[in-house]
Amino acid sequence: MTSTDVAIVGTGPNGLAAAVVLARAGLRVDLHEGAETLGGGLRTAPLFDSGVLHDVCSAVHPMAAASPFFREFDLAARGVELLHPDISYAHPLDGGRAALAYRSLAATCAHLGPDGRRWRQLMGPLLEHSEGVVDLVLSGQRRLPRDPVAALLLAGRAAVHGSAWGAARFCGEEAAALLTGVAAHAVGKLPSVAGGTVAMLLGHLAHGTGWPLPRGGSGRIAAAMAEDITAHGGVFHTGHTVRDLAELRGARAVLLDVSPKGFLALAAGRLPRSYARALERFRYGPGAAKVDFLVSEPIPWSDPAVGRAGSVHLGGTHAEMVRQESANARGVRTGEPFVLVVDPAVTDPGRALPGKRPVWAYAHVPNGDPTDPYDLVRSRIERYAPGFTDTVVAHRSIAAAAYETYNPNYVGGDIGSGAMTLYQSLARPVPRVDPYRTPLPGVFLCSSATPPGPGVHGMSGYLAALSVLRHRFAIRNEPGLSPKAVPRGFGSRR
Incomplete structure (x- = not known):
């Protein structure tokens, strides 16, 4: 070489x-x-139609809007437009109900009724110290935090909401489910401190820099x-x-x-x-099994407001998600897995053609699970969006075990490495x-x-x-990463 x-x-x-x-x-x-x-x-990539683009792996990018690397790299200045839905994420429940995390903290709290005040007390202080929270979690975790207040706020909340007592702080099912759905992004046993930390990080960003999708x-x-x-x-x-x-x-x-x-x-x-x-x-974590759908129309959610969300969590109540995610962590497959759904054209209408739109969905399953996830995911969506099956034009499914073939880093379907x-x-x-x-x-x-x-x-x-x-x-000066930064050229070219 x-x-x-x-x-x-x-x-x-x-x-x-x-x-x-x-x-x-x-x-x-x-x-x-x-x-x-x-x-x-x-x-x-276009999976079914040359004019309809599907995100093969990740689709929604709260970290691309918040991380120190991307803050300096400046995606916007490089022509990458991050599009923000009005509702960052939604969590449907049975009976046509849904909990909604608006980009606006005030709107979210108003929607949560009696739990609105508790949600504001939980997320408001994190928003005030958002950069410190993000920089702490997305660090090498080998140095003292630059913002000690952010560290204390995060640690206290992660400990409480990473325990069995976290959900008890809410009086209604909606707020508890809304937060637990975010904790499930840790893809592991719930409740857990790791899940509580993820819930605090992603939960407050939903009301701050957001959960955007890149245009295109x-x-x-x-x-x-x-x-x-x-x-x-x-x-x-x-x-x-x-x-x-x-x-x-x-x-x-x-x-x-x-x-x-x-x-x-x-x-x-x-x-x-x-x-x-x-x-x-x-140790590798539970796997992700994915289904890409080509559908003829927007997902017919029982609560139409869910159709305005950039991301949708399908997991049922807090208790159901704790049971499902903990079973997955033990390697036990459930019939109703936690599913994340994204209809990109909700936020980026250019992703759809007349009668054709992409839908992205992941299910949490045990590591190495060989099961085709199509029926699991389809029925999970159908539970909260009756008639969805009739809109499916085509689909492609990848079992957790097969994801490692696609990308060897996804051992047993563990997309978190x-x-x-x-x-x-x-x-x-x-x-x-x-x-x-x-x-x-x-x-x-x-x-x-x-x-x-x-x-x-x-x-x-x-x-x-x-x-x-x-x-x-032996270089200690960090190069600038913004498009306007002049490269320092101090490396070796021998």
């Missing part, structure tokens, strides 16, 4: 974020992607990052899977946007046994002062298996890149 400064394996959001930083630092960067297209979880699909984010990398000399190599680190021996540094399982395979016995054993003990337990939230993938450095000289991890964990925020790649600059190239 031709010598280069940095070789990156994997072009998911973290691999791309690392490449943005390193290329802007003046280093020669080569990116290697096994698929024919870039993006990992940021891919958009998630692939637009990957394209903007790739354009910046190419503009600063980065080179992409697609359609070839790197199977051994020996293929990258010409690079001075290697970053791996791969799972611990993938790292073990690439290292091919080179790792110290203690580190390898720690990677082998790394590791169970979000309290321990693994802090010690991903193993307990180390610098979790991005590995025992192999010049080899670094930058996937969601490192802090801060899952989500399209780019922070794992960004923080890994800073570690590379410090430890491999």
